[in-house]
Structure formats: C-alpha cells, structure tokens
Amino acid sequence: IGSGIAGLAAAFYMIRDGGMAGKDITILDAMQIEGGSLDGAGNPEDGYIIRGGREMNWNYDNLWDMFQDIQALELPEGYSVLDEYRLVNDNDSNFSKARLMHERGKIRDFSTLGLSRSQQWELIRLMLKRKEDLDDITIEQ
Numbered sequence: 001i002g003s004g005i006a007g008l009a010a011a012f013y014m015i016r017d018g019g020m021a022g023k024d025i026t027i028l029d030a031m032q033i034e035g036g037s038l039d040g041a042g043n044p045e046d047g048y049i050i051r052g053g054r055e056m057n058w059n060y061d062n063l064w065d066m067f068q069d070i071q072a073l074e075l076p077e078g079y080s081v082l083d084e085y086r087l088v089n090d091n092d093s094n095f096s097k098a099r100l101m102h103e104r105g106k107i108r109d110f111s112t113l114g115l116s117r118s119q120q121w122e123l124i125r126l127m128l129k130r131k132e133d134l135d136d137i138t139i140e141q
C-alpha cells in the first residue's frame with residue numbers, strides 16, 4: 001500500500017529476497033500522483049518539478065543496497081541505478097544555497113540552531129558516546 005519509497009522498497013525486497021515475481025505485486029495509492037513524497041511531474045519542454053531536493057547521504061545503506069541491484073533504465077545492461085546515480089552526481093553535482101527560507105523567501109542562517117559553540121561540542125560528545133556509557137542516564141542528566 002502506497003507508492004512512496006517505503007512501498008517500492010517493500011516490493012523490491014519481495015522480488016529480490018523473497019523470490020516473488022514482479023507481475024504478482026500490485027502497488028495501490030490513494031492519490032493520483034505516483035511516488036508519495038518523492039513525486040515528480042513535468043516534461044522536457046516545460047521542465048520538471050519535484051517537491052523537495054533530494055539529498056542522499058552516505059549512511060543510506062538500504063537505499064544503496066537496493067540501487068546497486070536495480071538495472072539502470074538509460075544505461076547499458078549491467079549498469080545499476082547506483083552507477084547511474086554516481087555518474088549523475090559526478091557530472092552534475094548539486095548543492096543547496098539554503099536549507100531553510102524565512103520571511104518572504106529570505107535565506108536565514110540557522111546553522112547553529114541557536115546553540116553556543118560549547119553546547120554544540122556537548123552534543124557532539126554525547127553522540128560519540130558508547131551505548132553502555134549512556135545506560136541509566138536520564139534525559140535531564
């Protein structure tokens with residue numbers, strides 16, 4: 001149920017790991033638009049639009065796992081979507097001029113999230129702790 005990435009991933013794993021035939025899988029979506037939050041629309045003449053820029057991170061292990069086993073549509077046999085993704089990224093690398101807009105499209109710098117330098121370090125130290133070190137510690141502590 002749902003044609004977002006979660007539904008598509010479920011179908012992918014049923015095919016690859018469950019041995020199910022793709023033709024036996026039906027994806028239902030309540031909306032007319034396919035793709036859930038990853039929807040895209042448009043054509044070559046007027047241009048394309050997607051609701052959000054897609055920033056793919058190095059820690060998307062499952063996504064890369066899927067992409068490496070899906071044949072790329074526009075590349076020769078044997079090239080995966082992961083290969084295609086790398087090629088696009090190398091040849092058309094993108095970056096965000098702003099992560100958040102505020103007050104009629106003005107770019108505001110939220111990079112510190114209102115935290116002082118020492119508070120930022122405190123958070124980094126917390127993130128680097130081992131799980132055992134955090135056992136029995138409350139949020140307040």
Ligand SMILES: Cc1cc2nc3c(=O)[nH]c(=O)nc-3n(C[C@H](O)[C@H](O)[C@H](O)COP(=O)(O)OP(=O)(O)OC[C@H]3O[C@@H](n4cnc5c(N)ncnc54)[C@H](O)[C@@H]3O)c2cc1C
Pocket residue numbers: 001002003004005006007028029030031034035036037038051052053054055056
């Ligand atoms: C503007 C924007 C920018 C984003 N940027 C990033 C980014 O840079 N990097 C990143 O990793 N993530 C980003 N995200 C988040 C990411 O897009 C979502 O987390 C992800 O797409 C969610 O996938 P999903 O399949 O769980 O849900 P959805 O994509 O929401 O899909 C759920 C689908 O289920 C359908 N559905 C719901 N209920 C029913 C029902 N009862 N019957 C049938 N169909 C139903 C819905 O119509 C929908 O199509 C962004 C999201 C937005 C909106």
